[in-house]
Amino acid sequence: MNNNAAKAGSGATQAGRPARLSLADWMPKIVMAPTAVAAIVCIYGYMIWTAVLSFTNSRMLPTYNFVGLDQYERLFMNDRWLVALSNLGVFGGLFILTCLFLGVMLAIFLDQKIRAEGAIRTIYLYPMAISFIVTGTAWKWLLNPTNGIEKMMIELGFEDFRFNWLSDPDMVVYCLVIAAVWQASGFVMALFLAGLRGVDSEMIKAAQLDGASIFTTYRRIILPSLKPVFFSALVILSHIAIKSFDLVAALTNGGPGYSSDLPANFMYAHAFTRSQIGLGAASAMVMLGCVLAILIPYLYSELRGERHE
Amino acid sequence: MASLTIDNVKKRYGQTEILKGIDISIEAGEFLILVGPSGCGKSTLMNSIAGLEDVSEGRILIGDNDVTYASPKDRDIAMVFQSYALYPNMTVAENISFGLEMRKVPKAEREAEVQRVADMLQIGHLLKRKPGQLSGGQRQRVAMGRALARRPKMYLFDEPLSNLDAKLRVEMRTEIKKLHQKLGTTIVYVTHDQIEAMTLADRIAVMKDGEVQQLGTPQEIYDNPTNLFVAGFMGSPAMNFIPAKVVEQNGSYALELQASKPTVVPFPKPESLKAYAGKEILLGLRPEMITEPQPHKEGKEFVVTADIDVEVTEPMGADTMVLTRISEAEVNCRCNPAYPAKADETIAMMFDTSKAVAFDKDSGKRIDN
Numbered sequence: 001m002n003n004n005a006a007k008a009g010s011g012a013t014q015a016g017r018p019a020r021l022s023l024a025d026w027m028p029k030i031v032m033a034p035t036a037v038a039a040i041v042c043i044y045g046y047m048i049w050t051a052v053l054s055f056t057n058s059r060m061l062p063t064y065n066f067v068g069l070d071q072y073e074r075l076f077m078n079d080r081w082l083v084a085l086s087n088l089g090v091f092g093g094l095f096i097l098t099c100l101f102l103g104v105m106l107a108i109f110l111d112q113k114i115r116a117e118g119a120i121r122t123i124y125l126y127p128m129a130i131s132f133i134v135t136g137t138a139w140k141w142l143l144n145p146t147n148g149i150e151k152m153m154i155e156l157g158f159e160d161f162r163f164n165w166l167s168d169p170d171m172v173v174y175c176l177v178i179a180a181v182w183q184a185s186g187f188v189m190a191l192f193l194a195g196l197r198g199v200d201s202e203m204i205k206a207a208q209l210d211g212a213s214i215f216t217t218y219r220r221i222i223l224p225s226l227k228p229v230f231f232s233a234l235v236i237l238s239h240i241a242i243k244s245f246d247l248v249a250a251l252t253n254g255g256p257g258y259s260s261d262l263p264a265n266f267m268y269a270h271a272f273t274r275s276q277i278g279l280g281a282a283s284a285m286v287m288l289g290c291v292l293a294i295l296i297p298y299l300y301s302e303l304r305g306e307r308h309e
Numbered sequence: 310m311a312s313l314t315i316d317n318v319k320k321r322y323g324q325t326e327i328l329k330g331i332d333i334s335i336e337a338g339e340f341l342i343l344v345g346p347s348g349c350g351k352s353t354l355m356n357s358i359a360g361l362e363d364v365s366e367g368r369i370l371i372g373d374n375d376v377t378y379a380s381p382k383d384r385d386i387a388m389v390f391q392s393y394a395l396y397p398n399m400t401v402a403e404n405i406s407f408g409l410e411m412r413k414v415p416k417a418e419r420e421a422e423v424q425r426v427a428d429m430l431q432i433g434h435l436l437k438r439k440p441g442q443l444s445g446g447q448r449q450r451v452a453m454g455r456a457l458a459r460r461p462k463m464y465l466f467d468e469p470l471s472n473l474d475a476k477l478r479v480e481m482r483t484e485i486k487k488l489h490q491k492l493g494t495t496i497v498y499v500t501h502d503q504i505e506a507m508t509l510a511d512r513i514a515v516m517k518d519g520e521v522q523q524l525g526t527p528q529e530i531y532d533n534p535t536n537l538f539v540a541g542f543m544g545s546p547a548m549n550f551i552p553a554k555v556v557e558q559n560g561s562y563a564l565e566l567q568a569s570k571p572t573v574v575p576f577p578k579p580e581s582l583k584a585y586a587g588k589e590i591l592l593g594l595r596p597e598m599i600t601e602p603q604p605h606k607e608g609k610e611f612v613v614t615a616d617i618d619v620e621v622t623e624p625m626g627a628d629t630m631v632l633t634r635i636s637e638a639e640v641n642c643r644c645n646p647a648y649p650a651k652a653d654e655t656i657a658m659m660f661d662t663s664k665a666v667a668f669d670k671d672s673g674k675r676i677d678n
């Protein structure tokens with residue numbers, strides 16, 4: 001963003017005073033240069049390097065022995081990768097939907113001019129401020145059958161209470177969903193609350209006069225007018241889902257077995273601990289593809305929207 | 310169509326009283342305009358009539374029904390808002406028919422109604438568009454269309470034209486007037502625009518600080534303001550308030566002003582000045598009552614010609630406003646543009662006090678009625 005602003009600024013001055021370039025004209029460029037260089041090298045440079053490596057048979061160290069799409073073929077034959085992908089589907093889908101639903105609901109409730117709103121808002125938003133590692137660790141204790149919720153319920157007298165998803169390969173992915181939802185839904189709430197606060201109060205009055213109930217007003221008028229917020233929340237949540245690495249690392253460490261791996265954990269394991277840099281790079285590229293598939297339409301519509309205004 | 314009675318309505322937010330006992334009643338089919346300075350409680354009163362705000366005290370009657378505690382949708386009122394408040398995600402047609410849909414009107418009927426309203430407001434070609442794709446004037450029409458569609462008992466307009474440019478505003482004003490004549494529905498309308506108030510209203514209620522200062526026909530308000538505030542608020546340019554001394558003259562009372570020289574002018578109700586003999590009052594005289602000398606008025610009762618010192622002239626096309634100073638007060642005179650009034654010169658003006666009013670200097674109350 002700063003980058004753009006600086007570019008736009010210098011462009012304008014050039015148009016205004018063509019010939020003389022003073023220090024003032026150069027200053028923004030000089031100031032921005034280190035950041036720009038760092039961004040180009042560290043983000044785009046390494047991205048390209050990863051792309052190149054994904055076409056080689058690099059193992060422990062990068063080599064440039066090109067083997068075409070072999071690594072991608074291996075990747076999609078790899079059972080662990082397929083588990084990670086399907087986990088991503090389940091985790092991503094449930095995480096996004098639950099977060100959106102809870103976030104919208106919390107925002108609507110908070111919007112009813114309740115008392116102590118500031119405090120409640122902070123409480124819900126707080127999880128977003130802590131790292132996924134902390135969330136993962138905390139939920140690991142909570143979900144652990146021998147000393148968490150299950151134990152508490154049994155001690156309360158519900159002898160038959162079972163809650164052992166963390167050690168169940170079929171259910172462990174839902175543990176990830178619970179922890180991630182706990183962390184991110186407050187953030188979605190904040191997004192929507194800001195949106196709701198921006199809704200024209202006269203519009204709500206008009207709906208009331210038109211005879212719409214509160215429920216109908218939200219469903220037919222207010223929420224549809226928050227479409228851009230939905231869109232932003234969707235993009236933010238889905239890239240959180242695709243990038244999720246630390247949560248798995250802290251909460252389940254991929255286990256039991258590799259049943260709760262997500263693509264990022266797969267990538268990390270192969271590139272850095274199992275000496276399969278080529279394969280890791282290929283999986284990274286697939287993840288990049290997923291993120292781009294979400295971001296490009298978003299950026300496209302955002303930029304187009306700006307031009308419309 | 311229904312009459313509206315607002316009976317001693319009070320509205321408090323916590324400790325602060327916003328409406329301090331409003332009493333207004335209008336007949337079915339009347340066009341009531343609320344005017345008053347910003348923050349005097351016009352919107353609050355409108356919202357109370359619509360049921361969007363609860364009143365703290367008093368009653369509101371529509372027709373013979375006490376609706377003080379009825380919910381907005383049961384009052385059968387439609388409202389046009391200053392921001393238009395269209396539903397951005399719905400098309401124009403959906404915006405218009407939403408209220409009908411909520412009232413479970415069958416689809417075919419709804420469509421017919423949308424068509425009727427669209428024809429009336431000439432927005433038929435816009436029905437499929439979203440509000441974001443409309444100009445300000447078109448949005449305004451759609452907002453009116455939404456109000457018209459339900460055929461309610463009463464319309465409330467809260468500054469509906471204030472976001473339009475001057476030309477469009479005049480056009481829409483005429484259309485609203487026509488619409489009212491055609492539908493004959495009771496309308497309550499808030500505006501800041503003097504001309505809108507004068508041209509549209511059957512009755513004007515001038516409000517200040519949560520109180521109705523005066524309720525009357527536009528002409529009553531213009532000619533017979535009950536106090537200094539109403540007199541100064543209605544009319545543009547505003548009424549002149551000239552400090553004047555009450556003097557005894559031939560057994561009656563008249564007013565002495567300091568124009569270029571001391572001048573004595575007669576007053577229509579001299580006996581009302583008796584209590585103020587020898588004291589100062591404020592003489593209220595509209596700018597159009599101070600003009601260039603007009604031969605046909607010469608020698609009439611209440612007409613006096615006197616010299617004034619011109620300070621500034623402001624040509625307005627049809628008239629020229631001449632600014633002068635009389636008894637230390639700034640005074641506007643409305644002259645024929647052909648009259649050669651020039652800044653810093655002294656020139657004769659004709660004072661017609663037949664419609665003059667007098668106010669107590671301290672309380673601001675009318676003296677002469």
Ligand SMILES: Nc1ncnc2c1ncn2[C@@H]1O[C@H](COP(=O)(O)OP(=O)(O)OP(=O)(O)O)[C@@H](O)[C@H]1O
Pocket residue numbers: 322327345346347348349350351352353354
């Ligand atoms: N919810 C509220 N809580 C407290 N005070 C309020 C509230 N709503 C309005 N007020 C106060 O009530 C007063 C009247 O407001 P209102 O909106 O009715 O003014 P108005 O006459 O419509 O003004 P304008 O011409 O600017 O629209 C204002 O002083 C405002 O600050």
Ligand SMILES: [Mg+2]
Pocket residue numbers: 351352353467
């Ligand atoms: Mg208002």
